[in-house]
Amino acid sequence: MDPSLLRREAEAIGGRLTAWRRDLHQHPEIGFQERRTASIVAGELRALGLDVQTGIAETGVVAVLQGERPGCTLMLRWDMDALPIQEAAGAPYASVHPGLMHACGHDGHVAIGLGVAQVLSSHRSEVRGCVKLLFQPGEEGLGGAERMIAAGVLENPVPDAALGVHLWNVRPVGWFGIADGPVMAGAELLEIEILGQGGHGAAPQQATDPVVAAAQVVSALQTIVSRNLDPRATAVVSVTQIHAGETFNVIPDRAVLRGTIRTFEPEIRQMVMRRVTEVTAGIAAALGCTARVRLTPLTPPVVNDPAVSAKVRAAARGLFPDAVVDESERSMVSEDMAFFLQAVPGCFSLVGSADRERGQGPAHHNSQFDFDEAVLPRAVALLAAATIDLLSEA
Ligand SMILES: [Zn+2]
Numbered sequence: 001m002d003p004s005l006l007r008r009e010a011e012a013i014g015g016r017l018t019a020w021r022r023d024l025h026q027h028p029e030i031g032f033q034e035r036r037t038a039s040i041v042a043g044e045l046r047a048l049g050l051d052v053q054t055g056i057a058e059t060g061v062v063a064v065l066q067g068e069r070p071g072c073t074l075m076l077r078w079d080m081d082a083l084p085i086q087e088a089a090g091a092p093y094a095s096v097h098p099g100l101m102h103a104c105g106h107d108g109h110v111a112i113g114l115g116v117a118q119v120l121s122s123h124r125s126e127v128r129g130c131v132k133l134l135f136q137p138g139e140e141g142l143g144g145a146e147r148m149i150a151a152g153v154l155e156n157p158v159p160d161a162a163l164g165v166h167l168w169n170v171r172p173v174g175w176f177g178i179a180d181g182p183v184m185a186g187a188e189l190l191e192i193e194i195l196g197q198g199g200h201g202a203a204p205q206q207a208t209d210p211v212v213a214a215a216q217v218v219s220a221l222q223t224i225v226s227r228n229l230d231p232r233a234t235a236v237v238s239v240t241q242i243h244a245g246e247t248f249n250v251i252p253d254r255a256v257l258r259g260t261i262r263t264f265e266p267e268i269r270q271m272v273m274r275r276v277t278e279v280t281a282g283i284a285a286a287l288g289c290t291a292r293v294r295l296t297p298l299t300p301p302v303v304n305d306p307a308v309s310a311k312v313r314a315a316a317r318g319l320f321p322d323a324v325v326d327e328s329e330r331s332m333v334s335e336d337m338a339f340f341l342q343a344v345p346g347c348f349s350l351v352g353s354a355d356r357e358r359g360q361g362p363a364h365h366n367s368q369f370d371f372d373e374a375v376l377p378r379a380v381a382l383l384a385a386a387t388i389d390l391l392s393e394a
């Protein structure tokens with residue numbers, strides 16, 4: 001398959017990609033309510049003659065594109081949900097729904113997915129096997145991937161490999177992050193309850209103060225990354241919420257802390273979780289309190305298969321000889337593509353989407369978020385080329 005042909009075809013539908021993206025951006029829908037989005041997706045895929053199923057895990061859409069020659073099955077996954085953020089960017093295509101915004105770029109992902117479906121449809125004679133297109137609801141911490149898997153999307157046909165992308169606004173258009181191994185961190189929810197004995201704010205000697213214990217726990221937890229972790233390794237321990245007390249002159253009975261742990265490797269994850277529990281219990285005991293620590297796994301790390309990633313990198317270099325293909329970019333953010341890649345070998349690529357002149361765009365999940373739409377045809381070309389190559393070499 002000639003890469004320059006695919007690149008030209010993707011560029012030729014650039015206007016449609018932008019139109020889809022802007023329409024979706026104007027009409028953001030929160031996880032599991034992506035009804036309008038899903039009906040646009042299903043309509044476009046049916047118009048291409050694909051076999052389309054809707055209503056999977058509420059609003060998910062799955063379509064199968066059958067190539068003209070027998071072969072393996074490759075899965076492409078896109079997420080569709082927006083965030084509960086009031087948009088402040090002021091673009092002509094800004095959200096018309098107050099308090100809802102596509103601030104992560106999933107509007108772009110859906111447009112890219114439709115573009116890939118269109119390009120691959122016109123190359124069925126070159127597609128070996130089949131391409132399973134998955135449009136997933138509820139990626140933003142809502143469990144969309146797990147619900148899609150529970151609904152059976154990894155069966156009938158079973159994918160042999162899986163690909164996905166995320167627009168990446170910390171890098172400019174023309175940059176691709178395609179690494180081997182863990183590329184996005186696993187996340188746990190951390191909840192700590194510190195129990196003391198309340199009393200008068202003016203008589204601390206009669207109380208056991210959980211607020212003072214909570215303050216010391218927050219500080220001591222920072223020593224896990226700075227003192228227990230190998231300095232060459234990576235982890236995050238963030239306490240993001242502290243709740244205690246109702247008024248100024250009463251020492252409360254309890255303090256509640258919440259936060260998150262991010263790690264890439266299972267051994268580091270185990271060590272950090274063990275130390276969080278030990279440090280919290282030790283500090284609380286030293287100050288006469290008791291502590292309960294609860295750690296809830298949210299998302300495993302996104303782990304790329306080296307063989308699949310190598311093929312995606314080759315596709316990127318073949319299409320864009322001037323591109324920067326970064327093999328080392330990793331992020332502490334988590335992504336539920338992880339659940340698909342636990343089951344199927346694959347590659348999740350980051351695609352630079354910031355303005356080429358400025359090199360840096362507004363942050364994901366920020367009310368000013370927007371990306372350079374020049375990324376859309378590039379991402380379409382990358383996924384279409386990688387899909388054809390992976391299926392033909394399988
Ligand atoms: Zn997000």
Ligand SMILES: [Zn+2]
Nearest residue numbers: 104105106166
């Ligand atoms: Zn996202």
